[in-house]
Amino acid sequence: MIYQTTVDHQTYRFEDLKTLLAKASPARSGDELAGLSAGSAEERMAAKIALADVPLKRFLEEALIPYEQDDVTRLIMDGHDNLAFTPISHLTVGDFRNWLLLDSTDSTVLSAVSSGITPEMAAAVSKLMRNQDLILVAKKCQVITRFRNTIGLPGHLSVRLQPNHPTDDLQGIAASMLDGLLYGAGDAVVGINPASDSLSTLTPLWEMMDELRQHFEIPMQTCVLTHVTTQIKAIEKGVPVDLVFQSIAGTQKTNESFGVTLSMLHEANEAARSLRRGTLGDNVMYFETGQGSALSASAHHGVDQQTCEARAYAVARAFKPLLTNTVVGFIGPEYLYDGKQIIRAGLEDHFCAKLLGVPMGCDVCYTNHAEADQDDMDTLMTLLGVAGLTYIMGIPGADDIMLNYQSTSFHDGLYLRSVLDLRRAPEFEAWLTRMSIAEPSGKLREISAGHQLLRALPHLPGAA
Amino acid sequence: MSTANPTLVQSNPWDELRTHTSARIALGRVGSSLPTTELLRFGLAHAQARDAVHHPLDIDTLKTQLHSRGFRTLHVHSKAADRHQYLLRPDYGRVLDSASREQLMAEAPAPELAIVIADGLSSFAASSHAVPLLELLKERFDTDWSQTPVVIAEQARVALGDEIGELLKAQLVIVLIGERPGLTSPDSLGLYITYQPRRGRMDSERNCISNVRPEGLPYPLAVYKLDYLIKKALQLQITGVNLKDNSVLPLLQSTPTA
Missing domain, CATH: 3.40.50.11240 (Ethanolamine ammonia-lyase light chain (EutC))
Incomplete structure (x- = not known):
């Protein structure tokens, strides 16, 4: 189907829906690299104007990637909830934006329509929205999940403690982990990105984290972010696995490039749930995503990177994860060139995920070859904090010595709590009070050298 | 780099953990924030990494x-x-x-x-x-x-x-x-x-x-x-x-x- 609009006697034609979406996207280097972006500023606006007139129903009729070729398309189409879609089924994309911004469209209304919204509808409306629209609507969406604590309550922000070490040194990881806990971080998850992928190296990491958690009765969950098949093997061997992690994307071919299929994710979800390790809930999956992964795998099918990313959230929501986050600036400047593009992408990703009912956090980050710095991260984390972000990363000094990029720190988490009055997961915050790490108000206390957590390190497994 | 006034910075009594990792741990804090010395240390490292890319x-x-x-x-x-x-x-x-x-x-x-x-x-x-x-x-x-x-x-x-x-x-x-x-x-x-x-x-x-x-x-x-x-x-x-x-x-x- 042809989409078109006329601006001052100039008619712009867009040959199909995916072309229209790509040309309507705010400028970013990845779409330019793929040769998909608008040729001029006017063409971009013409595409937005044409997109505003497209009925939401059209997205159920015109698949961006053929149903027969792609299991993510099949997941989206087969899983669409027509009943939930009814209240918005008469709207165009332009009126969908108007409807989302109404005061009467509150958390309850948004939860009710969530399963009737496809990722393509979410991506489409985001392309018409300004940053403040993305913030305002995302803030109205509530997605609450549970494992050993409660994540995503309004007025709350969690932190993933990321204690990576370049050689997976047990003591080094434990040192960063203690540092984070003493800074009040870790209520989302303590999650290690390992350098190794061998089960014999990874098993002690799971065991060390679990021992520390049990010894101090910490209401939190842990994760080793290795390939899903390795985690399934670990579960089979009786290793204490709380959350199962996997990187996912919005096309079948991209997921295949990660060595992942939807059935593998089902298997992992079942395996982790069968352990019944969660005390408050059984959200056991943890996913990471990021714009540009489909193009990077030559698996984008001519679909723009933000729409591909939104499709990854359809994969995520099918598994009711505890946590999902975009790793927004990690991929490099050929996909998101500078601070402006990274900030826009972070807000889009958070909005689309929340609208679809995914518990969305963000690795607010950049690499040293991107035109960005810590000031840009301050801007993005503050905007996302206002938008009701589920969690950020907590990395010692924001410097990941294993993955060689900059993210957010334990201090950054404290900053957001301070300026936006955001609390930790309630069970975790109660633990911090019991341990004399924080006041009941959430403010950190002074930690003495004799604190019981500090006495733990020499007794860890593997300690010399 | 300059030494900070010790009365302003809340230091962390777990410096010794630094022997286990080169991660930026035990940085101390001023209120919720990073002390000036650490802010400058990070800024210098980022400047050197940027120069490495662009030089x-x-x-x-x-x-x-x-x-x-x-x-x-x-x-x-x-x-x-x-x-x-x-x-x-x-x-x-x-x-x-x-x-x-x-x-x-x-x-x-x-x-x-x-x-x-x-x-x-x-x-x-x-x-x-x-x-x-x-x-x-x-x-x-x-x-x-x-x-x-x-x-x-x-x-x-x-x-x-x-x-x-x-x-x-x-x-x-x-x-x-x-x-x-x-x-x-x-x-x-x-x-x-x-x-x-x-x-x-x-x-x-x-x-x-x-x-x-x-x-x-x-x-x-x-x-x-x-x-x-x-x-x-x-x-x-x-x-x-x-x-x-x-x-x-x-x-x-x-x-x-x-």
Whole structure:
């Protein structure tokens, strides 16, 4: 189907829906690299104007990637909830934006329509929205999940403690982990990105984290972010696995490039749930995503990177994860060139995920070859904090010595709590009070050298 | 860096944990925030990493150093005209510009190896570590070094070595390239080995030795591994996922850093 609009006697034609979406996207280097972006500023606006007139129903009729070729398309189409879609089924994309911004469209209304919204509808409306629209609507969406604590309550922000070490040194990881806990971080998850992928190296990491958690009765969950098949093997061997992690994307071919299929994710979800390790809930999956992964795998099918990313959230929501986050600036400047593009992408990703009912956090980050710095991260984390972000990363000094990029720190988490009055997961915050790490108000206390957590390190497994 | 007024900063009594990791732990705080000293330390590290990405490779110095050690050098440029284009178009960094292609087509074939020293994402890595590494390799691996071309490549990605090696008819190309800098490692060098290089080789058809620098994988260890992989690759006529790095380093591991 042809989409078109006329601006001052100039008619712009867009040959199909995916072309229209790509040309309507705010400028970013990845779409330019793929040769998909608008040729001029006017063409971009013409595409937005044409997109505003497209009925939401059209997205159920015109698949961006053929149903027969792609299991993510099949997941989206087969899983669409027509009943939930009814209240918005008469709207165009332009009126969908108007409807989302109404005061009467509150958390309850948004939860009710969530399963009737496809990722393509979410991506489409985001392309018409300004940053403040993305913030305002995302803030109205509530997605609450549970494992050993409660994540995503309004007025709350969690932190993933990321204690990576370049050689997976047990003591080094434990040192960063203690540092984070003493800074009040870790209520989302303590999650290690390992350098190794061998089960014999990874098993002690799971065991060390679990021992520390049990010894101090910490209401939190842990994760080793290795390939899903390795985690399934670990579960089979009786290793204490709380959350199962996997990187996912919005096309079948991209997921295949990660060595992942939807059935593998089902298997992992079942395996982790069968352990019944969660005390408050059984959200056991943890996913990471990021714009540009489909193009990077030559698996984008001519679909723009933000729409591909939104499709990854359809994969995520099918598994009711505890946590999902975009790793927004990690991929490099050929996909998101500078601070402006990274900030826009972070807000889009958070909005689309929340609208679809995914518990969305963000690795607010950049690499040293991107035109960005810590000031840009301050801007993005503050905007996302206002938008009701589920969690950020907590990395010692924001410097990941294993993955060689900059993210957010334990201090950054404290900053957001301070300026936006955001609390930790309630069970975790109660633990911090019991341990004399924080006041009941959430403010950190002074930690003495004799604190019981500090006495733990020499007794860890593997300690010399 | 200046010493902070101790009455303003809430220090952390777990400094000793720093012996276990180079992560930025026990930084202390002022209110909820980072003390000025730590803010400046981070800023300096980021500045050095940025400079590593954007500082042009000093070709003349590199050439002089290589010539004085008896290496034959060539100088090429990728299709990426400048750093801005290099960062936005990774595909351009993987092919030669037309002048460089013509130049290499007219060159004598490589006797066995072709070496590429590439700026990559850290010119500091290439200019600091490539020459000492090649000197050690020359001592360890026997080939016609006087005729082996050492190609200095600007605005280059790893795969540029495929076209260079193909045009020079090398059996094996070794690309020494600046890796994406981290805050604690602005000058990490990566070594990539590709058997029968030609355009279109996939990353799974190469072997890689990463994080080469005195504070990471020191020169003697890196060269030990490199020599092992070169010999295995020539013997088995393959590189990539099917060529495992089974080099054992029991003696060298206790060697102090170079």
